[in-house]
Amino acid sequence: MEPAIDSMLLIDGDCGFCLRAAHWARRWIRPSAPLVPWQSVDIAAIGVTPEQCSHAVQWVDEGHVAAQGAAAIACLLTTGPPPWPACAWAMQRPLTRQLAERCYRMVAANRHLLPGASTACELPAAA
Numbered sequence: 001m002e003p004a005i006d007s008m009l010l011i012d013g014d015c016g017f018c019l020r021a022a023h024w025a026r027r028w029i030r031p032s033a034p035l036v037p038w039q040s041v042d043i044a045a046i047g048v049t050p051e052q053c054s055h056a057v058q059w060v061d062e063g064h065v066a067a068q069g070a071a072a073i074a075c076l077l078t079t080g081p082p083p084w085p086a087c088a089w090a091m092q093r094p095l096t097r098q099l100a101e102r103c104y105r106m107v108a109a110n111r112h113l114l115p116g117a118s119t120a121c122e123l124p125a126a127a
Contacts, residue, residue: 010058013037020116070104
């Protein structure tokens, strides 16, 4: 399935780990949708806040956020060549969807400790 022209994955352009992960995705997944730093997009027009973008990647389709976190990663995988769409399908099954989201949250919460990260990658404490 070819994504719409305005389909994209919004990533945190200030986070070294996120930029490194995006580089890996472009090289190995080869998605047809771009991975774009949210800081370079009019996110207000999309209907998403800086806080939401800082806490999870956002999948934008047809000009609005359609998924976030692990579900957004699954959307990106659907735009890559095989076997990535099958991986996306597997990620969205009831049991694996929960596991994928928990893994995503664990990585996001600790991204400042991962390779390529800096203090700019640390998420603000939850209120």
